[in-house]
Amino acid sequence: MKIPQWQRDGLPYTWMPYMQMQTAPIPVPVVRTNGVRLILDDGRELIDGTSSWWTACHGYNHPHILEAVNKQLYKMPHVMFGGIQHPPALLLAQRLAKLLPGDLNHVFFTDSGSVAVEVALKMAVQYWLNLGETGRTKFVCFKNAYHGDTTGAMSVCDPLDSMHSHFKGFLLKQFPSSIPHTDAQFVEFQRFLYEHKQELAGVIIEPLVQGAGGMKFHTAESVARIRQACDAMNLLMIADEVATGFGRTGTMFACEQAEIVPDIICIGKALTGGTLGMAATIATGKVFDAFLSNDPQRALMHGPTYMANPLACAAANATLDLFETEPRIQQSLAMEMYFKETLQHCKELPGVVDVRQKGAIGVIQVESLHSLARLNGEFVESGIWVRPFNDIIYLTPPLCMSQGDLQTLCEKLVNVITKWSKT
Numbered sequence: 540m541k542i543p544q545w546q547r548d549g550l551p552y553t554w555m556p557y558m559q560m561q562t563a564p565i566p567v568p569v570v571r572t573n574g575v576r577l578i579l580d581d582g583r584e585l586i587d588g589t590s591s592w593w594t595a596c597h598g599y600n601h602p603h604i605l606e607a608v609n610k611q612l613y614k615m616p617h618v619m620f621g622g623i624q625h626p627p628a629l630l631l632a633q634r635l636a637k638l639l640p641g642d643l644n645h646v647f648f649t650d651s652g653s654v655a656v657e658v659a660l661k662m663a664v665q666y667w668l669n670l671g672e673t674g675r676t677k678f679v680c681f682k683n684a685y686h687g688d689t690t691g692a693m694s695v696c697d698p699l700d701s702m703h704s705h706f707k708g709f710l711l712k713q714f715p716s717s718i719p720h721t722d723a724q725f726v727e728f729q730r731f732l733y734e735h736k737q738e739l740a741g742v743i744i745e746p747l748v749q750g751a752g753g754m755k756f757h758t759a760e761s762v763a764r765i766r767q768a769c770d771a772m773n774l775l776m777i778a779d780e781v782a783t784g785f786g787r788t789g790t791m792f793a794c795e796q797a798e799i800v801p802d803i804i805c806i807g808k809a810l811t812g813g814t815l816g817m818a819a820t821i822a823t824g825k826v827f828d829a830f831l832s833n834d835p836q837r838a839l840m841h842g843p844t845y846m847a848n849p850l851a852c853a854a855a856n857a858t859l860d861l862f863e864t865e866p867r868i869q870q871s872l873a874m875e876m877y878f879k880e881t882l883q884h885c886k887e888l889p890g891v892v893d894v895r896q897k898g899a900i901g902v903i904q905v906e907s908l909h910s911l912a913r914l915n916g917e918f919v920e921s922g923i924w925v926r927p928f929n930d931i932i933y934l935t936p937p938l939c940m941s942q943g944d945l946q947t948l949c950e951k952l953v954n955v956i957t958k959w960s961k962t
Contacts, residue, residue, distance in 0.1 A: 540919070543568050543580040557702070557928075564912045567919060572599035575937045575944055577924055585924040586948045588934045593750075593782050595813030597861050598937040604812050604857040611853035620648065620847040627852035634859050635821060638791065641800030645827040647820045647839070648847040652781035652807035653687025655818035656743075658841055659803045660691045662822060663740040663775045669829045669837045678777075679714045679732065679742040683752035686743065686779050695743050697752055714739070718757050718765075725764055732772045741775030741802070742768075746793040747897065750782040754902040754931050756895060762797035775802040775826065781818060785809035786862070786871045786938055789898035802826050812858040817851035867938045874899040874945065878934070881949040888960040892930070901934040901949075903956065908932075914959050921951040932956060 542550075546568045555566060567585075571578040575598045577585045590596060597604065611627060618625060632646040647662075649655045660678065667675040680686075680695035687693070693703040694711040703710070714735060719728040732739065746762045749755040769776040778801035783793040787809070790796050794804070803826060807818030830839055845851075861867070878901035885903050886894050893904040908914070908927055918925045925932065936948060 540565070540567075541581060546580070564916070567924070574598045574600070575940045583922070585919060585922055586936075586940075586944055586951075588923055588925045588936050588948050588952065590809075590935050590937050591813050592808065593787060593935050594808045594811070596785055596787075596809040596867065596938045597812045597858065597865075598939045599813065601812060601857075601861065603861060604814050604854050607853045607857035608814060608850055611849050615849050617845065617848050617850065619844070621842055625847070625849055625852075627849050627856060628847040631852045631855050631859075634856065635806075635819065638859070639804065639821060640792065640794055642823045642825075643800065643804055643821045644824060645822045647822070647841075648843075648852075649807075649818045649820060650816050650843045650845045650848070650851075651687075652779075652805065652818045653689040653692045654843055655781060655805040655807055655820045656686045656692040656695070656777075656779060657689055658820040658839075659743070659777045659779075659805050660695070660740075661841060662803060662820065662826065662839060663777060665837075665839065666775060666826055666829045667740055669832070674737060675740045677711075677713055677735070677738045678740055679716055679735075681744060681749070682715060682717050683749045683755045684715075684743075684745060685749065685751035686745070687781075701752060718744070718761055720758070720761055725768065728765075729768050729771065732768055732774060736772050736774070739772075739774055741777055743777040743779060745779045746783060746797060747788050748783050748793065748900060751928070753929055754895075754900065754904075754933050756897050759797040762794070763799050766797070766799040766801070769802075777801060777803045777805070779805045781805050781807040785858075786867045787898050787900060787935065789868070789872050789875060791862070791868065810858065811851050811854035812861070814854040814858075815848065815851040816845075817848065817855060865939070870938045870940075871899040874901075874936070874938070874940075877942075877945060877949070881946075881953065882934075885953060885956055888957060890960050891956075899935060899938055903932045905930050905932065905960075910959065910962065914955070917955045917959065918952070921955055923948055923951045923955075925952060 568580040569577045570580050577587050635646050636644040664676050684697050686695050694713050696703050698715050719725045778794050784806045803822050805820050811817045875896050875898050878896035882894050882901050885891050890906045895902045
């Protein structure tokens, strides 16, 4: 692939994420987006199979979102949220409170999913401090978990197999566990919670799908029983729905399938439809009320500079409009059925361990992602954008992708994997 001059000029000064800069191939030069396509510098178009890390749920450049952001840009692109409020943020908070299950009614805005998790952890620890209980500063997290790249979020990721495992000794020590499934496992899980109750602030989980930890699925029943265990031990439950929220698993939020209400929920990624960085941590009245006091020290002392950015709020409100007016949940469920029909053929390929799907997520798990640079290059040459990691080749396309584009995406994916698996 020819390297354009603008990329050649800037490449030596740019540090890319999740890449060994000495050996990584040159990144793909994208200059525009349109619908479900990435447009390269040389004019080629790639059908996007990842929604830019799950964010572009409505596709790129959706006119309704662009119009909302453009209008807000000329009114007020940004203002601090400390001591100031503005219409887009308050409207968004109201709408999220009505959309989320139960009494998740108190919205704290942040600027990224990792920070939303940081706030949730901090919120949970201070909840107990405000109630006069000290020492409850640890969390139960789960094997294959991924909650972000900031320090607190890293501490509740898988301690052994995550990308953060080499920070052992630097991170806070938590209580990692396997997600329980059987009756016997739940008995052991509850016993563990009971034994460590006085140390625990809560339990944090990605409901239904553990994303960057390997696209591992678990059942709604397991999520519901974890909620029950938290209730039995009077522990807070945090649901990290940064990746699973906004229709990705087949319901607006994954918690809905488990019919539970967490004490705190984290959302982000698709919140703005892939337009601007934004996230939020939302708490129930039970949690919020513990912070109400005449004592200023009992307030939540946190405040990202760009929290509740008006442009991002405008994009998020427009995103919610589209969920109300366009059939995104039905599209997610239809995508699940299509993945089941088309990707299952890969099960017979050499080196393929498993094929699974949940909502608008399709996963092909392999024994080893050998020749990764060549595999990625073949995806691009075939006209699709897919970004495998660890032992996973996965699809999380825009929910609005047409049947024709979805068929093309899946056919090309299967063709490339078929050739690659035999080498």
